[in-house]
Amino acid sequence: MSQEELLKVEGLSVTYYGPPDVEAVHHASFDIKRGEIFGLAGESGCGKTTLIAALTRLLPDNGAVTAGSIAFAGADWLHMTPPEVDAWRWQKISLVSQSAMNSLNPVISVGDQIVDAILAHRPNTPKREAWERAEALLRMVEVDPKHVHSFAHELSGGMRQRVMIAMALALEPDLVVMDEPTTALDVVVQAQIIHQVRSLQERLGFSVIFVTHDMSLLLSIADRMAIMYAGEIVELGSRERLNRHAAHPYTRGLIDSFPSVFEKKSRVGIPGAPPSMVTPPPGCRFHLRCPERLSVCDVAVPEERVLDSGGHRVRCHLYSVDALRQGSHD
Amino acid sequence: MLLESSVTVQPILRVEGLQKVFRLKSGRGSRQVHAVNGVTFTLAKGSVLAVVGESGSGKSTLIRLIAHLIPRTGGRIWLGDEEVPLRLGRGQLVRYRRRVQMIFQDPFGALNPYYPISYQLERPLANLGQQRSRLERFREIVRVLEEVGLAPASDYLPKRPHELSGGQRQRVVIARALIVNPQVVLADEPTSMLDVSIRMSILNLLDRLRQEHQLSYVFVTHDLASARYLSDHIMVMYAGQAVEGGSTDAVIDKAAHPYTRLLISAVPEPSREIPIANPDVPGEPPDLSRLPQGCPFHLRCPQAMDRCRQENPQPLSLDDEHWVACHLYD
Ligand SMILES: Nc1ncnc2c1ncn2[C@@H]1O[C@H](COP(=O)(O)OP(=O)(O)O)[C@@H](O)[C@H]1O
Ligand SMILES: Nc1ncnc2c1ncn2[C@@H]1O[C@H](COP(=O)(O)OP(=O)(O)O)[C@@H](O)[C@H]1O
Numbered sequence: 001m002s003q004e005e006l007l008k009v010e011g012l013s014v015t016y017y018g019p020p021d022v023e024a025v026h027h028a029s030f031d032i033k034r035g036e037i038f039g040l041a042g043e044s045g046c047g048k049t050t051l052i053a054a055l056t057r058l059l060p061d062n063g064a065v066t067a068g069s070i071a072f073a074g075a076d077w078l079h080m081t082p083p084e085v086d087a088w089r090w091q092k093i094s095l096v097s098q099s100a101m102n103s104l105n106p107v108i109s110v111g112d113q114i115v116d117a118i119l120a121h122r123p124n125t126p127k128r129e130a131w132e133r134a135e136a137l138l139r140m141v142e143v144d145p146k147h148v149h150s151f152a153h154e155l156s157g158g159m160r161q162r163v164m165i166a167m168a169l170a171l172e173p174d175l176v177v178m179d180e181p182t183t184a185l186d187v188v189v190q191a192q193i194i195h196q197v198r199s200l201q202e203r204l205g206f207s208v209i210f211v212t213h214d215m216s217l218l219l220s221i222a223d224r225m226a227i228m229y230a231g232e233i234v235e236l237g238s239r240e241r242l243n244r245h246a247a248h249p250y251t252r253g254l255i256d257s258f259p260s261v262f263e264k265k266s267r268v269g270i271p272g273a274p275p276s277m278v279t280p281p282p283g284c285r286f287h288l289r290c291p292e293r294l295s296v297c298d299v300a301v302p303e304e305r306v307l308d309s310g311g312h313r314v315r316c317h318l319y320s321v322d323a324l325r326q327g328s329h330d
Numbered sequence: 331m332l333l334e335s336s337v338t339v340q341p342i343l344r345v346e347g348l349q350k351v352f353r354l355k356s357g358r359g360s361r362q363v364h365a366v367n368g369v370t371f372t373l374a375k376g377s378v379l380a381v382v383g384e385s386g387s388g389k390s391t392l393i394r395l396i397a398h399l400i401p402r403t404g405g406r407i408w409l410g411d412e413e414v415p416l417r418l419g420r421g422q423l424v425r426y427r428r429r430v431q432m433i434f435q436d437p438f439g440a441l442n443p444y445y446p447i448s449y450q451l452e453r454p455l456a457n458l459g460q461q462r463s464r465l466e467r468f469r470e471i472v473r474v475l476e477e478v479g480l481a482p483a484s485d486y487l488p489k490r491p492h493e494l495s496g497g498q499r500q501r502v503v504i505a506r507a508l509i510v511n512p513q514v515v516l517a518d519e520p521t522s523m524l525d526v527s528i529r530m531s532i533l534n535l536l537d538r539l540r541q542e543h544q545l546s547y548v549f550v551t552h553d554l555a556s557a558r559y560l561s562d563h564i565m566v567m568y569a570g571q572a573v574e575g576g577s578t579d580a581v582i583d584k585a586a587h588p589y590t591r592l593l594i595s596a597v598p599e600p601s602r603e604i605p606i607a608n609p610d611v612p613g614e615p616p617d618l619s620r621l622p623q624g625c626p627f628h629l630r631c632p633q634a635m636d637r638c639r640q641e642n643p644q645p646l647s648l649d650d651e652h653w654v655a656c657h658l659y660d
């Protein structure tokens with residue numbers, strides 16, 4: 001895998017205007033390398049969809065980026081004009097959302113939708129060729145090409161999600177963002193689709209941002225991953241690091257929230273419930289639920305610390321020298 | 331039958347050849363959906379039977395039949411040593427509900443949004459309970475609420491469902507099931523709609539309550555890992571049929587049915603060498619209104635033989651604690 005950077009997010013914050021106003025993403029920084037699967041995990045409401053809506057320039061009208069920057073394929077992505085963004089959509093960046101049912105047009109055949117996307121960006125393509133391409137795309141995701149004439153409701157959930165992936169790949173983008181693409185599917189179909197995505201990615205070389213609340217899934221497929229809690233990235237690192245040396249108590253709790261099929265070991269998950277995003281807790285946003293909290297955690301926002309040369313970072317007072325010297329457990 | 335002889339402990343619930351056919355009018359004709367096809371199992375007192383399978387395999391229908399929420403098309407049910415008739419009169423139904431309670435998947439849908447928690451718990455007591463006075467009932471409500479971790483009860487009694495978190499609502503639903511002191515609890519995916527971080531606390535709560543009250547559960551889940559965590563027996567369903575069953579350890583560590591093996595290989599498991607195997611089994615489960623002849627899995631089974639296309643395999647004992655319905659073992 002090349003380590004060339006495709007996307008770099010720095011200090012990104014996103015607010016939805018209310019009332020009440022909600023800052024759904026706070027100061028997020030990370031980068032995506034070419035050809036990698038980058039995972040984004042966290043429980044529902046922590047800001048995953050908001051973060052990728054900002055990345056794909058698809059925030060709803062009441063949402064806005066209030067701070068930070070996104071460099072994408074060398075461009076200042078947040079300052080590109082809407083027509084420029086439209087020109088890049090599908091060609092450089094595409095989105096597979098959780099509900100294919102809501103993203104596919106119910107009254108237009110699958111083939112027509114793919115062909116429309118192709119012709120919108122490559123108007124000189126002969127119609128015949130666009131249709132052949134649509135069939136080839138379906139074949140690529142192992143959907144019988146006869147389904148170019150099918151409508152969304154005629155397909156199973158797994159097939160619809162494959163069609164969405166085919167569409168997302170139609171114009172050979174550099175980055176495919178997948179928001180819980182398999183959450184609504186059964187495990188067997190999920191495994192089929194994961195393997196499909198992997199083999200296509202190896203062949204075509206695109207990068208993937210894979211969003212899910214399923215920590216064991218992410219630890220199974222991502223090259224690197226970021227863990228979000230209450231709008232913030234609290235930890236980021238390679239799969240190997242997070243699998244063996246998860247540093248943030250939230251990450252550890254999240255991993256502990258998924259029992260294993262192969263061993264019966266008692267687990268506790270995480271006490272309490274996720275906080276309100278309208279008034280996030282002071283200090284470390286996780287302190288109210290944290291089993292390892294120090295007295296400093298209630299009042300001071302933890303700085304981000306780098307833990308190794310591979311870019312493993314964590315936002316937690318347990319790793320700050322000052323806190324270790326001064327702080328004591330309550 | 332072999333499936334019964336394996337359980338030497340006192341059975342609390344036994345079903346034999348349970349069957350449900352839904353008749354659907356479609357256009358001119360009508361379709362028959364074979365949602366549950368001859369399911370047989372025994373639930374031992376104080377134990378947990380997990381029913382696992384993909385969506386549409388008939389899990390919810392199975393326990394709705396047992397709960398007497400829908401009438402069965404065929405088969406027999408025993409509770410303790412009494413056979414439960416096909417139709418229950420009003421008084422019989424009250425007595426049945428006192429002994430068999432259900433926990434639903436969606437804790438929000440299961441509670442009446444207009445009434446406070448106190449009312450939601452008083453109703454089953456008034457309808458099914460044996461407490462005479464309001465004071466007795468009130469004491470019972472407080473006791474059960476605190477038992478499910480909603481303490482002090484006075485904080486929760488006046489609240490309405492929307493004022494509680496998802497996890498708290500599911501605790502109320504559990505309290506409501508327990509308040510009539512049932513013997514059998516039928517739980518339909520009780521954690522699948524909850525935030526991931528609080529699922530373990532609900533599983534742990536169910537486990538503790540089972541031990542403290544000698545409860546017996548039929549625990550329906552699509553998640554094999556939760557099944558491993560909570561159950562001592564597992565029954566795997568495919569297309570309305572039970573295809574494998576036995577002690578939890580045997581079914582997972584020595585999975586015999588090709589479908590069970592497929593399910594296990596598809597579960598994300600970071601500790602495995604291949605965290606998600608590439609399912610070399612194509613396709614998806616069959617349409618229940620057009621079940622294939624023979625084994626329901628034969629169209630997808632990598633090991634299918636001629637016989638599998640003709641004859642539906644009968645359950646066969648592998649050892650005391652383990653049975654399978656597959657011609658490979660004949
Ligand atoms: N369109 C919107 N307007 C206002 N608030 C929103 C909107 N979309 C999401 N939110 C809020 O932003 C927060 C993050 O939501 P979201 O990004 O969807 O989280 P996730 O994808 O991790 O579940 C939540 O508190 C949610 O209620
Ligand atoms: N009330 C109903 N009318 C018609 N078909 C139904 C009804 N309830 C369930 N089914 C069908 O029965 C099958 C089994 O469904 P269900 O028991 O809900 O499976 P599971 O809980 O395993 O997902 C599905 O094909 C479903 O569509």
Ligand code: SF4
Nearest residue numbers: 625628631638656657
């Ligand atoms: S009976 Fe035949 S088709 Fe069915 S699972 Fe066994 S081997 Fe496969």
Ligand SMILES: [Mg+2]
Nearest residue numbers: 048049050179
């Ligand atoms: Mg989301």
Ligand SMILES: [Mg+2]
Nearest residue numbers: 389390391518
């Ligand atoms: Mg169900």
